[in-house]
Amino acid sequence: MRRGRDRAQALAFAAMGALGGAALLAGCGAPAPQPAPPRAPGAAAEAVPSAAPPAPPAPGAGRADEGELDEAARRAQAEMAQVLARVAKARGLPVLRDVPSRVLDRGEILERVRAHVKRELPEGVLEHQGEALAALELIPADYDFTAGMFRLVQGRIAGFYEPEDATMYLVDDLSEEEAEETLAHELVHALQDQSYSLGKLLTFKRGDSDRLAAVHALAEGDAMSAMFDVMVGSAFQVDESLLRKLVAMSTALSSVGDTPLVLQESLGAPYTDGFAFVQALRREGGWASVDAVWRALPETTEQLLHPEKLASREPAVAVPVPTAAALGPGFRVVFDDVMGEQALRIAFATYAHREVAADAAAGWGGDRFAVVRRDDPQDAARRVYALAWRLRFDSAADAAEAAKVLERRFGKACRERASLGPIAWTARGSDVAVVAGPYERRAGGGTGSAGGTCAGAKGWLAEVMKAKVGGAAGGAAGAAAGAAAAGREKGEKGNE
Numbered sequence: 001m002r003r004g005r006d007r008a009q010a011l012a013f014a015a016m017g018a019l020g021g022a023a024l025l026a027g028c029g030a031p032a033p034q035p036a037p038p039r040a041p042g043a044a045a046e047a048v049p050s051a052a053p054p055a056p057p058a059p060g061a062g063r064a065d066e067g068e069l070d071e072a073a074r075r076a077q078a079e080m081a082q083v084l085a086r087v088a089k090a091r092g093l094p095v096l097r098d099v100p101s102r103v104l105d106r107g108e109i110l111e112r113v114r115a116h117v118k119r120e121l122p123e124g125v126l127e128h129q130g131e132a133l134a135a136l137e138l139i140p141a142d143y144d145f146t147a148g149m150f151r152l153v154q155g156r157i158a159g160f161y162e163p164e165d166a167t168m169y170l171v172d173d174l175s176e177e178e179a180e181e182t183l184a185h186e187l188v189h190a191l192q193d194q195s196y197s198l199g200k201l202l203t204f205k206r207g208d209s210d211r212l213a214a215v216h217a218l219a220e221g222d223a224m225s226a227m228f229d230v231m232v233g234s235a236f237q238v239d240e241s242l243l244r245k246l247v248a249m250s251t252a253l254s255s256v257g258d259t260p261l262v263l264q265e266s267l268g269a270p271y272t273d274g275f276a277f278v279q280a281l282r283r284e285g286g287w288a289s290v291d292a293v294w295r296a297l298p299e300t301t302e303q304l305l306h307p308e309k310l311a312s313r314e315p316a317v318a319v320p321v322p323t324a325a326a327l328g329p330g331f332r333v334v335f336d337d338v339m340g341e342q343a344l345r346i347a348f349a350t351y352a353h354r355e356v357a358a359d360a361a362a363g364w365g366g367d368r369f370a371v372v373r374r375d376d377p378q379d380a381a382r383r384v385y386a387l388a389w390r391l392r393f394d395s396a397a398d399a400a401e402a403a404k405v406l407e408r409r410f411g412k413a414c415r416e417r418a419s420l421g422p423i424a425w426t427a428r429g430s431d432v433a434v435v436a437g438p439y440e441r442r443a444g445g446g447t448g449s450a451g452g453t454c455a456g457a458k459g460w461l462a463e464v465m466k467a468k469v470g471g472a473a474g475g476a477a478g479a480a481a482g483a484a485a486a487g488r489e490k491g492e493k494g495n496e
Contacts, residue, residue, distance in 0.1 A: 076101065080168070084187050091226040092287040093191040099161075101168040109171055110154045116164070120204055128335035128371045134420065134448075135371075135387040135436035137409070138262040138350050141419040142447045148259060152267065158182040161189040163199025184230045188223035196294045207368075210316070210340025213270070214298040217342070221274025222290060225282065240279060244272045265346040273342060277304050301342035302364055315472035316340075317366030322388035322467065326460040327438060327452075330374040331386065339367050339389075348402075351409035360405045363398020365430070366469070367391040374438070381444070384451050386421070386437030388464050393430045403427040406434065414454035421450040422457040426465060433464045 080101050088095045104112070117126070130145025139145060159170035159182040168186055170179060192198040201215050228235035247268035281289040293310075303310040321336045339347070341364040348357035369389035376382040393399040406425045414424035421439035425432065435457050441448040 080183075083183055084190070087184055087187045087226065087230055088191055090229040091188055091191055091222075092291075093195050095191070096194040097166070099166065099168050099187060099190045101170065103170050103172045105172050106154055106157070109157055109160075109169060110150065112162070112169065113153050113157070113160075114150065116162070119164075122204075122206070124334065125204070131385050131441075132335070132369060132371050132387055133260075133262065135385070135423070135439075136347065136389075136434070137420075137423070138347055139260040141417075142445070143260065144445055148263065152259060152263065159186055161186040161193070163193045163202075166190070166193065181227065181231060184227040185223045188226045189219060192219055192222065192294075201297070206335075207337050210300050210338040210343070211298075213340060213342055214301045214304045217270040217274035217277065217301065217304055218293065218298065219274070220270040221276070221278035222294075224271055224275040225278045225290075235275075235279065235282075238275075240272075240276050243275060244268075247272050260350075262346055262350050265349055266343075269342055269346060273301070273305060277307070280307055301340040305341055306362075317392045317469060318471040319366045319368040319390050319392055319469050320467045321368055322370045322390050322433075322464045324370070324372045324386065324388060324460065324463070326456065326463045327372065327374075327386060331372045331384075331438075332374075333370045334373045336368060336370040339369060340364070344391075348405050352405045356405065360401045363393040363395065363401060365392045365394045365398075381442050382440065383443060384438045384440050385448075386439070386452070386460075387435065388460065389434040390464055390467065390469065391432040391434075392469050393432065396429050399427050399430045399432050402432055406432070414457050416450065416454055418450055419448045421448075421452045422454045424454060424457040424461055426461050428465060431465065431469065433461055435460045435464060 077098070077100070081098060084095055084099055126146045126149070130139070130143070133139040133145060134141050134143065139148075157171060158174055158178060159168065161168050168183070168190060170182060174182065189198060198219060202212060202219070204212070225235040228238050232238070248264070250268075278290055281293060285292075298304045298310050299313075300309075300316050302316070303314065316338070319338075321333060324331045324333075341361050344364050344367070345358050345361035348360050351357070352360070367390060369387060372386050372388070374384040376384075391399075391402070393402060403425075406427075410423055410425060414422050416422045417439075419439065421437040423434070423436040425434040438451040439448040440451045
């Protein structure tokens with residue numbers, strides 16, 4: 001038994017080392033920027049378990065070799081079918097169709113990820129997510145968010161299942177053991193797609209990131225749990241707290257360890273949070289309990305992190321898209337979203353210790369942030385950005401706990417910043433609001449320059465706090481909030 005547990009821990013470390021950053025790319029659950037992943041990126045991040053595919057055809061193979069290549073392809077597909085059957089038996093899901101596989105080099109894999117992102121994400125989403133992170137000091141002001149995400153993917157990806165063509169893709173430089181692990185993990189996603197239409201469930205929708213992050217974590221936790229069953233006999237041999245530490249250590253010590261903490265945490269969260277969630281379900285009722293959740297999905301990451309809230313179907317509080325009239329004419333909402341408890345915890349972990357961040361985020365009841373922008377009709381490259389964020393907590397005590405984290409990072413009063421403009425926050429009862437900017441940045445990135453004052457920030461805060469908050473989010477309410485965001489002009493205000 002001891003040997004099995006050691007093997008499970010070693011496998012966990014190896015698996016985490018293969019994780020790719022694509023999950024974050026499409027947004028799977030990170031702070032401000034984390035729209036839950038439209039598949040390939042989220043999928044690309046799946047660098048975890050399953051069976052070694054046969055080597056790809058040698059470049060330049062001639063006609064004389066075609067018979068041999070055909071035979072190799074048949075053997076490869078037969079091997080894939082065997083592995084798929086093994087994974088399906090462990091997971092308890094039916095194989096509804098074969099899963100073709102391809103082996104590509106890292107450059108080719110990255111191109112597929114780029115194409116997926118371009119196809120699935122509306123233009124400007126990654127740019128605006130990056131501005132949200134920068135405004136909240138979660139990444140450096142001059143950090144190229146999009147380039148950083150693709151760097152994560154290229155450096156850490158091992159393989160992914162693509163729902164678009166129902167194909168399994170593997171990187172060609174994996175060891176046999178790494179390929180085995182990756183296949184085991186990714187083929188679970190293929191089974192999820194066949195039974196539950198995974199690709200459709202993870203389609204990006206504006207303002208829907210928290211729900212998408214919850215579904216993404218379920219998918220990853222499910223795949224992790226089944227993968228460990230296949231590779232070490234039982235996922236229950238894996239220590240969940242150790243897994244969290246290994247995930248954090250793996251990213252920190254990797255070649256992308258200089259990536260901002262918020263992105264590192266966002267990379268691992270779907271796997272660790274999802275694994276803990278699925279293990280809890282399996283303890284309660286086996287794989288049948290997991291399948292029941294696939295048929296009635298969590299609506300928020302809060303429900304995923306707190307199973308009792310899933311059981312009661314506790315809804316998020318509907319928070320309107322912040323306005324910005326105080327900033328003056330010309331500002332419009334270019335991006336808005338819900339962060340959710342998971343992403344709030346990840347954001348707070350940049351400002352405070354992980355445990356403090358988790359406790360402060362646990363009182364989350366609902367939120368919505370908006371990135372606003374003003375364009376210069378005389379200079380298309382000149383843009384002025386700002387961000388407003390409104391949060392509702394379960395109680396005044398919970399809001400006060402979150403306020404302590406904000407105070408630790410930003411101080412009690414408004415703070416002016418040379419490259420990002422003022423940042424100010426306020427807490428009243430169970431509500432918290434944050435505004436940042438305005439600041440100017442030329443199209444294409446680079447360091448920004450302040451374009452506002454604390455006096456203006458305080459006025460904007462007052463406007464953001466006046467908006468009425470209440471009711472359950474999701475469904476028609478959530479759709480209405482998202483629709484209200486489009487085309488709304490913004491203004492300027494600040495702290496109280």
